[in-house]
Amino acid sequence: MATQRKPPPPRWKPGQSGNPKGRPPGIPSMAAxxxxxxxxxxxxxxxxxxxxxxxxxxxxxxxxxxLPTLRPVAEAVELPGLKDAATLTAKAERIVELAAEGKVSPDVATALLGAIGTLAKAIEIDELMRRIEALEEDHAPPK
Incomplete structure (x- = not known):
């Protein structure tokens, strides 16, 4: 088994400069x-x-x-059939269909699909937390 070496003691005490002959305080740098x-x-x-x-x-x-750089601002869009989709997968498929039909621009469709992915992750985490809490309750030692 290898022995661990202690780190060497610090060379300077706190507040003591490592370069005592350096630039004195109050003298501005070349950039200043x-x-x-x-x-x-x-x-x-x-x-x-x-x-x-x-x-x-x-x-x-x-x-x-x-002047600040102008950034594009997406306008609100109508997404027919999206409310009727029961699952996140069905919603994503509907968005892809709308983009393919030209009813939604590709950048808006990409943003919406990203939002659905984020929502799916949040739902998954909530479900995992619920399952873990149920398992902990079932396996907790009796009081």
Missing amino acids: VLRGSIDVQAIIAKLAESAAKGNTRAAELLLDRA
């Missing part, structure tokens, strides 16, 4: 110095001027930073 030397307002004004003259790259840069 560079950030302080940049005139942001002048750069933005120059970009705006350049964009107004037709520089599309400058306009793109300004708009990317100033």
Whole structure:
């Protein structure tokens, strides 16, 4: 059987620097110095001027930073026959049928199928928890 070695004691006490001759406190880093030397307002004004003259790259840069990216928003859809489907499998099959018929877009169908999969997992976990609790009750020592 191999013997376990103890870790070596720490070289420094808590609060003691491992590099006592390092940069003294209060001296800014090069990144901080560079950030302080940049005139942001002048750069933005120059970009705006350049964009107004037709520089599309400058306009793109300004708009990317100033306006949030537009994301598609799915609208509510009618899914005929989905309420009549009794099981999750039947619901999934109906969604695939609707997508195949062109009544639901593929991205909406994919999202709905993902939601059905998540719901199925949650139902499965609830069922497993119920079974475990029943087994624990049946096999619990008498009080």
